[in-house]
Amino acid sequence: DVKVTQSSRYLVKRTGEKVFLECVQDMDHENMFWYRQDPGLGLRLIYFSYDVKMKEKGDIPEGYSVSREKKERFSLILESASTNQTSMYLCASSPGTGEAFFGQGTRLTVV
Amino acid sequence: EDKVVQSPLSLVVHEGDTVTLNCSYEVTNFRSLLWYKQEKKAPTFLFMLTSSGIEKKSGRLSSILDKKELFSILNITATQTGDSAVYLCAWEPSGTYKYIFGTGTRLKVLA
Numbered sequence: 001d002v003k004v005t006q007s008s009r010y011l012v013k014r015t016g017e018k019v020f021l022e023c024v025q026d027m028d029h030e031n032m033f034w035y036r037q038d039p040g041l042g043l044r045l046i047y048f049s050y051d052v053k054m055k056e057k058g059d060i061p062e063g064y065s066v067s068r069e070k071k072e073r074f075s076l077i078l079e080s081a082s083t084n085q086t087s088m089y090l091c092a093s094s095p096g097t098g099e100a101f102f103g104q105g106t107r108l109t110v111v
Numbered sequence: 112e113d114k115v116v117q118s119p120l121s122l123v124v125h126e127g128d129t130v131t132l133n134c135s136y137e138v139t140n141f142r143s144l145l146w147y148k149q150e151k152k153a154p155t156f157l158f159m160l161t162s163s164g165i166e167k168k169s170g171r172l173s174s175i176l177d178k179k180e181l182f183s184i185l186n187i188t189a190t191q192t193g194d195s196a197v198y199l200c201a202w203e204p205s206g207t208y209k210y211i212f213g214t215g216t217r218l219k220v221l222a
Contacts (some may be wrong), residue, residue: 041214042199045209045212094210099159101156
């Protein structure tokens with residue numbers, strides 16, 4: 001079974017903190033994604049990566065950066081957390097085309 | 112801008128009812144359409160459709176794609192309380208690795 005693991009299920013951080021969300025997949029997938037999910041807005045793509053050290057901006061990259069130093073790991077970084085970044089963050093991976101596999105999500109609250 | 116619209120936004124039915132969920136899109140070229148079920152956290156994969164007019168079935172769930180009219184439907188027959196979830200559709204545009212998600216349809220099945 002494909003496994004996508006996100007490091008934290010719940011996080012509470014203070015405004016202005018630098019926040020790291022980690023995601024690891026165990027199926028040697030080329031592509032990895034970070035989405036945020038908010039009520040009424042669905043899943044919105046923040047960043048995705050199609051290879052090690054390669055990244056592309058999604059629809060809402062402002063305030064975020066990413067890192068992919070190893071194929072299995074894709075990190076989302078909030079440079080200076082703000083309250084409007086309170087959300088559910090979902091990581092996903094895919095082999096290239098077709099089904100994407102999701103992690104369990106990280107619910108981040110910024111206070 | 113590519114856009115995916117799902118309808119209805121929410122739906123309440125009784126056990127045994129049949130429901131039809133809609134997904135329409137404004138994407139010029141795409142590789143596939145995917146349906147996911149999200150109960151609490153991670154979306155889980157249901158179907159992937161690439162060809163127009165071919166129905167995919169899995170138990171009480173079925174889905175079909177109309178490439179000409181630019182929509183897909185997900186049917187659930189003889190609904191059960193365990194079908195209560197948010198149903199998401201996503202498009203995989205040609206020439207890119209990303210997925211564009213709709214806002215989802217929240218289905219509640221009452222006993």
